[in-house]
Amino acid sequence: RKEVEQDPGPFNVPEGATVAFNCTYSNSASQSFFWYRQDCRKEPKLLMSVYSSGNEDGRFTAQLNRASQYISLLIRDSKLSDSATYLCVAAGGSNYKLTFGKGTLLTVNP
């Protein structure tokens, strides 16, 4: 079983749509969780951290359920510029190791 598993995608949605990405992690000792964004042929960049209480950053909402070992990302009112691969990340251990999922490709269409 992969340590971090994501929806395989790809997702194709029209502008203005709401889209949700799901992710599960297998290591119950993971301490922190993130969503990274990776544009085509570019490096990953941190989108947002994920907290148990849920957190929101503009049109983006992230949720964490430690009991189910489940993480989600919701994007509301999708923009063309949201087109990218979204990487789910679990982190833990004394050396702050990040474990990435395979990523889910999102294409927002006009």
Added chain:
Amino acid sequence: EAGVAQSPRYKIIEKRQSVAFWCNPISGHATLYWYQQILGQGPKLLIQFQNNGVVDDSQLPKDRFSAERLKGVDSTLKIQPAKLEDSAVYLCASSHISYEQYFGPGTRLTVT
């Protein structure tokens, strides 16, 4: 603030040849990471340095890959000899004291 620098950006070599990648982290970042990202996959950690010491190299194929960070700043990653399955993007990242890692633009390696 300057970001993580990597060179070269692209490299094409034949199998069994050697190749080296260079990384200069963000100034002041003690931790440096090398990742391998195969097409369609997420980045996979190869090696992590804290200053000039290795913290984690459990996923580094040590029969052909080596890395060093001699003065605790720049780092090089070497592959010798390369195999076809080494074709990937090699990403360098650095961090200060938090989980947030800043990635460089990567080196895209093609082994033919």
